[in-house]
Ligand code: HEM
């Protein structure tokens with residue numbers, strides 16, 4: 001597994017753990033109400049799990065497993081994928097925090113970063129969606 | 141494919157079918173003037189789909205195909221893996237029972253079911269992370 005996939009999948013797992021914990025708070029509070037303020041975490045829950053977990057896990061696994069290029073650089077324009085990694089994590093945290101704090105401005109900044117992350121990753125991964133390439137070893 | 145992965149994926153398929161069924165019921169509610177409380181089952185529908193199916197499918201495939209932790213412990217702790225399976229599915233099943241109960245017959249049973257469900261699912265999430273972490277590595 002390449003290093004960027006390690007980072008993406010581990011970050012995705014941390015979003016999963018945090019998102020499930022927030023979901024657990026919401027569900028516990030729905031059954032045994034202890035604080036109405038907990039409902040303010042609903043959008044935090046949704047953003048962490050949809051963008052931080054599911055979307056980022058898919059990116060990490062795609063970066064790892066889709067066909068590479070026969071000629072170096074084997075992973076293509078990796079800076080685009082690295083940018084997507086930074087943007088999706090920053091964007092998810094800013095969007096979730098913005099909604100928790102009730103700031104529509106920060107929410108917009110976060111969602112825009114998530115959009116850019118998606119675009120960067122799509123542009124990055126597009127040429128890797130292709131048949132496997134084989135190079136004939138020299139001397140054959 | 142190890143048995144635990146098959147259990148995850150097949151249980152996930154059952155939740156998938158249940159979710160789609162509930163999706164039809166939600167869509168049928170206004171059309172046939174069914175009890176309006178049915179509309180409140182939307183979170184159950186979404187979580188059947190996304191926890192019961194999508195996340196569970198991911199857990200099964202990760203357990204099966206991620207890089208091996210080591211020769212001695214290729215898939216982490218199988219025992220923790222099974223605990224995660226039981227916690228996730230027990231927790232989700234309790235929610236599927238508890239949410240309608242809370243809507244149609246609110247009371248201590250419904251509240252307790254949701255609270256216990258919350259604890260089980262949260263534990264499942266962290267258990268999965270603990271069992272998967274060391275398998276995410278460069279090579
Ligand atoms: C991948 C995992 C998950 C995703 C993507 C997810 C997504 C969502 C979404 C989209 C909603 C909004 C529902 C709506 O608008 O009707 C929601 C609400 C909620 N989620 Fe999750 N969720 C996940 C896991 C969990 C878990 C594990 C728990 C509990 C331990 C949980 C507890 C809740 C609760 C209590 C609500 C509020 C339901 C209500 O409005 O009454 N979620 N979730």
Ligand code: HEM
Pocket residue numbers: 046054186190194
């Ligand atoms: C072509 C693909 C898709 C389309 C056109 C689509 C469209 C929609 C629409 C129209 C809604 C309703 C929004 C609302 O009621 O406010 C929705 C909600 C939702 N979708 Fe999708 N969707 C797509 C793919 C997905 C995928 C792949 C997932 C999850 C892995 C997903 C998860 C959700 C969730 C969780 C909600 C509820 C959000 C909330 O209540 O806050 N969708 N989608």
